[in-house]
Amino acid sequence: MKLIRFLVFPFAVVYDLITRVRNFLFDRNVLKSTSFDIPVIAVGNLSVGGTGKTPQIEYLIRLLQQDFKVAVLSRGYKRKTVGFQLVNKTHTAEDVGDEPLQFFSKYEDIHVAVDANRTNGIHQLLTEVKPDVILLDDAYQHRKVKAGFYILLTKYNDLYVNDFLLPTGNLRESRRGAKRADVIVVTKCPNELNENEMKSIKKRLQLLPSQQLYFSKIEYNEHLKGTDSELQLGDLKEEIVLVTGIANPTSLLSYLKDKKIDFTHLKYPDHHHFSEQDIFKIKKEQSKLQSDNKIILTTEKDYVRLKGKLENLYYIEIHNSFLSNQESFDLEVKKFVNK
Known part of the structure; x- marks a missing residue:
């Protein structure tokens, strides 16, 4: 190196x-x-x-x-759309990026937009939203x-x-x-x-x-959230699959180890778009788990990209x-x- x-x-x-x-x-x-x-x-x-x-x-x-009245403007890293987009309920992470979609999904009283041209993005927000x-x-x-x-x-x-x-x-x-x-x-x-x-x-x-x-x-919030249910981190007594697509998962890994959580870690690049092959690999690791629940744990940012593609998927919230x-x-x- x-x-x-x-x-x-x-x-x-x-x-x-x-x-x-x-x-x-x-x-x-x-x-x-x-x-x-x-x-x-x-x-x-x-x-x-x-x-x-x-x-x-x-x-x-x-x-x-x-x-x-708060508005958040991001470039929408790795999104597949171009230009200004005011995030709405029809958008996916591929449309607007994972972090903007996370903000929009989590906070109902704010407006979220993406535009690589921040000057244009602000002008659009002032016209359409007036934050x-x-x-x-x-x-x-x-x-x-x-x-x-x-x-x-x-x-x-x-x-x-x-x-x-x-x-x-x-x-x-x-x-x-x-x-x-x-x-x-x-x-x-x-x-x-x-x-x-x-x-x-x-x-x-x-x-x-x-x-x-x-x-x-x-x-980290020990109250884990999924699509249809919730559970406590302390209830995870069996091995789980951990999926991360963030820049540096070291803090999360250390936290789970401190909590005595047994996991198999599948690490992907930051803002990774999960392909069918990736989903197949995750499901394959999930099938190897010995527990009945076969839990997959991921980050909140990754959850907006994986939601609907995997069963028994939960995410762990973090806050500053x-x-x-x-x-x-x-x-x-x-x-x-x-x-």
């Missing part, structure tokens, strides 16, 4: 130059960014996947939906839109200051891009993270005086929780939206 990283390092230098020039042109208004009168919050990261954008977006939805606030999913590098508030996520065990640019590392742009953030959230932290380590991380990130830093963790200063984060977000 080290040899490969060394060999592709020249490409990382070229990539750095390209992204640096692009950001410079946006910073100097040579390339134009569109601002909007409506509050726009962009959530994203500097690295490729796995930082917990989906639970962070859902946290913001829960925080704001009672007081504001009070728009959440931009995975839009930190989408500089054609100038959001009013930027939330940058970085994973606890893979901080952007310890990473390198693509293809040597996993950074989409240089760590200098973190300066655009209003808030930085260190995600997927361990429960036992102490104050001294928080201070150490804050020092390493070298925040600007105007930036705020928060620490969050992922929590702050280790400290949650009230401060909530206040800062609401203050921006109210402004």
